[in-house]
Amino acid sequence: MVDREAGARGNGAVDACPAHAAAGSGNAAMGGCPVSPQAAAFDPFSPAYLANPAEALKWSREQEPVFYNPELGYWVVSLYDDVKAVFRDNITFSPSIALERVVPPSEAALATLKRYNYAMNRTLVNEDEPAHMERRRALMDHFLPANLAQKEPMIRRLTREKVDAFIDNGRVDLVEAMLWEIPLTVALHFLGVPKEDMDRLKEFSVAHTVNTWGKPSPEQQLHVAESVGRFWQYAGQVLDKMRQEPDGQGWMHQAIRKNAEIPDVVTDSYLHSMMMAIIVAGHETTALASTNALKLLLSNRLVWERICNDPALIPNAVEECLRLEGSVVAWRRQATRDTEIAGIAIPKDAKLLIVSASANHDPRHFENSDFLDIYRDSAAEHLTFGYGSHQCMGKNFARLEMRIFIEELCRRLPHMRLVEGQQFTYLPNLAFRGPQKLEVEWDPANNPERTDPAIVEREISFPVGAPTSKEITRSVRVAEISVAADGIKLLRLEDPDGLPLPAWTPGAHIDLVLGAFSRKYSLCGDPSASDYTIAVLREENGRGGSQFIHEELRPGMTVRLRGPKNYFRLEEQAGRHVLIAGGIGITPIVAMADRLKQIGADYVVHYCGRSRGAMALADRLIADHGEHAVLHVSDESGRADLAAIICDCGEDVRVHACGPQRLLDALARLCADRPEGMLKSERFTTDVGGMALEGDTSFEIELEDSNLTLTVPAGETLLDVVRAAGIDVPSDCEEGLCGSCEVRVLEGGVDHRDRVLSTAERAEGGRMMACCSRSAGGMLRLAL
Incomplete structure (x- = not known):
């Protein structure tokens, strides 16, 4: 055990933990484990946890990041690096229990399911390798960014129709009016399933969620089992109908054709199970994520007004909402061998609850982690979509829908506000989270289209995929300029509306964006102040940024910046x-x-x-x-x-x-x-010209976590290639300076071209910067 377990031992626990021996002998209860009082009291179905899982696990992030809860029978993982490590290793941490019922079904419920011949099998969510990646690769085409972009006109048309129906009402429940039905309609269209029985499908979806991730009472189990059985029967009927349409369009039609081509990979039972699972997965997470996002944005009025005035902020606002209030709270995994997580011994067959909602609030990874910052350039590093080979296939579909919903509402109802005093309720379950209602109101007399009808047809089209950090900037005003030393000016920057700028920690920097170029400057003021202070050295041989600041910049002027970011954190624990x-x-x-x-x-x-x-x-x-x-x-x-x-x-x-x-x-x-x-x-300087060298050749990369093999051409970077394959890799400077695009090297030699790694770290060969470094010859196997 590591030192952070001392809190548990300090509460009367003993050093030897019988949980491991109990787990190894098959004792699922582990009732004798001397867990800490907080770990023992953990309840993922409590009102406090359902309302705010990240806040409910703040104690865990600070004191006991990996703990065992006897009541649930799970080890709970709450920190970003630990959750990501579990996602990354789907061999040691099997996804096989992801759809396992939290509450074992009663005999009566089982009898009900049997009456419907219910036989839910493996899906992409809970399938082990190698079957999982064989099927995933066979069925991936429809999810590629180029194919998803074709869905934008349909999503926008559906959204406008719904907004048209209520825009003059002045008050509406957005969940009922659009946020549930549009994602379901889009999902059915994507699958190729006819749009019918919308209310029934909503009932089925809720029943599936409660049946799999909820904690229904014995009485509720019967009702849930009845709905799940009917859902299974319905999915089979739709599948049979679709089999009669050999030229049908949509993802399920493709799966049916793959079933004929490669029946040992896409099996008959797999089709039926996926039909049922994908109807839920294809819309519920997007509906809940959209509801969470709008609730969060409307609760922060100035943020809402800023994205209404500058819709270019919407893509990153979506990522920040997915980070702070994502619709996927946690996933489950099972250890296939004795192992460790952050030094904590995890026994073979142990069940894990990996809480991405908590990981997304980890201050070790996200600066000022509990703060809504739509300018945060690391927001897309959230784990709401998971990570690795089991990362959500539909992540870019969800992004596209959420952006369109928010953009249409910002443009047509910028004066919309949350109805005061409403109570937000959440369906009790381990996995998904979002308010069941979201009531908003506005004065129809102030609808912008009443004075400018053309506003209805205006739109902004966003590229499919995660936004890059270079697209995200914040406007600040120059509050004061003073002389700090010969050739050095001190700038104090403030929010134009007088709001506090995001907090930062020692070692953090910002990127000041001046025209076509940007320059990094460390923050040197008080981290608790509401403004930022930077010192700028005039560099005669620089790229022009410092000269502009010294010669042209004046108090009162507005500039743009990115950050703050911290790749140079102070390591406080030292003698x-x-x-x-x-x-x-x-x-x-x-x-x-x-x-x-x-x-x-x-x-x-x-x-x-x-x-x-x-x-x-x-x-x-x-x-x-x-x-x-x-x-x-x-x-x-x-x-x-x-x-x-x-x-x-x-x-x-x-x-x-x-x-x-x-x-x-x-x-x-x-x-x-x-x-x-x-x-x-x-370091803030590098030889940019040395990134691409004459004589560079293409090389192969094998992505261990994603189970893909790609080619990096001579004229492209590794970072460009993996992003094109739909894999989100963070980056910042893209000059080999900051270390944000670091990837783990499992095998192969690296031609290091960064200014981040030490000589010893390069010699170890365990990591590289994706923005600039290349293979030194031969294939590279990477942990991506």
Whole structure:
């Protein structure tokens, strides 16, 4: 067990946990496990959890990220990295129990299901390898971005028809009026299933959810079993009808034809099970996600007004809503062997509840994680769609529908608001979440189309797929400009509406977007302040950004930025901290020093510069940190003795450094034989011309998690190729500087072209930057 279990042991538990032995012997109850009181009290069907699962598991993220709940009989996983690791390894963590009933059916319920010949089998959701990927590849074509884009006119037409029907009413339940029926209609059209019995299908869908992921009482089980049996019967009847249409269009028709071509892969029983499952999966998650998103946006009025005024923000607003309030709360997995998650021993056959809703609020991965930030450029890294080979096939379909719903409502009903005092209720279940009603109101006299009828037909078409970070910018106003040192200006930036800008942590930076280019600047003010402060060095040989700031920028002007982001986090857990800054590199270092002083840590700051007059923030550093600050001024006392500084560092020391390339390269050499991870540095410059080299050749990549093999041509990056295949990989600078596009290398040699990895990390060969690095020859096998 790791130290974070100490909280459980401190509550009367003993070091030896009998849960593992009990699980190994087949004792499913594990009633003797000395779990912590909070772990024992965990109830995923409680009103508090259903209303806000992320908040209900905040204690777990902070104290006990992997815990066992005896009542549920599951190990619960709540942190981002741990949840993603479970998703990634579908061999160790089998999806076979994803559709297993939480509550075993009663004899009466089983008898009811038997009467309907209910025989639900494996689907894409709960199938193990190699069968899963064989079927997934055979049935993937309809989900490719180019094919999904063809559905946009139909989705928009359906949406407009629904809005037309209620736009003059002044009040409506959006779930009943459009958010349930449109996704179901679209799903049926996509499948090739005739649109009929809409109310019956809604009843069937709810019954399937409660039957699989809910906790029905014995009395409810009978009613649910009756509806599930009728659903199974209905799916079989529709399937039989579709078999009589050999030229039918839609995903199920394709599956039927694949059944004839490769019956050992797409089997008869598989078709029937998928028919039933896909009707639910194809619309329920999208309906609930859309409801969650609109509730969240309308609860934050200024955010709603901003996307109404700038619809280009909608794609990323959708991602941020999926992160904060996704419709998929959790999935289930089962361990196929004895293993570990974050140092916690997990026995063979243990059942896992991996809570993506909690992972999406993990502050270790998402800066200011509980804050709705529609400008967050890492929002698409959420795990609401899962990850790896079992990632939702319909993710881009859901994105497309949600964007159209929000864009149409923003344009036609920007004055729409939530009805005050309404109570939001949620269907009790482990997997899916969204309000059962969403009541909104508005004054029809203020409908924009009454004065501008043409507004009805206006629209914005968004590319299919996740937005890239470079599409996401925030407007800020220059509040103040001052001189920090020779050739260095200090800028204070604020929200144009006076709102607090998102909080940040030491080491974070923003990208200031100026015309056709952007430049990274570390934040150097107070992380708790409502505005941002950056220092800008005038670079005569730069790309023009710093010259524009020094010569043209004035207080009151508006600029755009991306972020904040933090790839240079302060590692607070160390016996002693050595901070080293060179020149303008003081900006992230001073914020780190402020934090270390705040928490009472043992630290020293070494600040190197050519002359005292050129050293920004030097006076503040001395005033605020006194004896903890050491200035190395070249024209006064010579250059800093870096070798002596590093020589004095013991094994419990962490070194954080930022500055010129020469300084960072020297520190890397001095720390080469020191413990891995001792030195952490940040660079904001690279040789962009070195990314693509003459003589580059194509190479093959094998994606372990997605079970795909792709070719990276000479003129394209690995990042471009995997994105084109529908795999979401985060990125930021795309110059090999930030490390955000790092992927794990399982096999093969890498031609490293980044400025992120150390010499030792490159020698290990375990990771690479997808934006710039390539194969050194031969195939690369990657954890994607």
